[in-house]
Amino acid sequence: MIAASLGLIVAAFGGPGLAEADTRVPGHTSARYDRDGNGIPDAGVYVNGHYTSIYAYDGGGDWYWDLGDGRVMGSVGSLGALDLATLTRCDYVVNYRADFGNTPYMDEGWIQNHINCSGYDDNGQYNYLIVSRTDPRYTGNPDWAVWGTWEYHVLTQSGSGNLVKVGPQNHIP
Secondary structure, eight states, X not given: OHHHHHHHHHHHHTSSSSOGGGOOOTTOOOGGGOTTOSSSOOTTOEEEEEEEEXXXXXXXXXXXXXXXXXXXXXXXXXXXXXXXXXXEEEEXXXXXXXXXXXXXXOOEEEEEEEEEEEESSOOOEEEEEEEETTSTXXXXXXXXXXXXXXXXXXXXXXXXXXXXXXXXXXXXX
């Protein structure tokens, strides 16, 4: 089920499915980098962000996602509405450095998620790092592509290690 929650994070940051009016830049609220006051960092400005998020689901197929920026999505309106007997909860710690290009979606940069799941069908820990084509760690490997010009650089799962097989690492200057 972690793949479903990874897909949700991908949709929130770069994929289709969320209207611009409904999208904010989570973890970043500084007016210093938002001269036009639209709630989104200006084009050409790289900003750092950090926030937490909760994704949870139950055995009946219901789900709940608190995106960490005031938005809540899901088939139920609260975490408590999920079936406690079959509940799985995944807690996210999200960090990023990105240029949003004055849009609600990351244009360039990187995003890293630390995910700890516990419950009915998942008790794993996950970590992933996605980098854009402008990041020195980007390899262009289509096997790890996401969002077109972004790719997984690290995709670890507890008990499996890093699923992305990369060669020598390029360091960020």
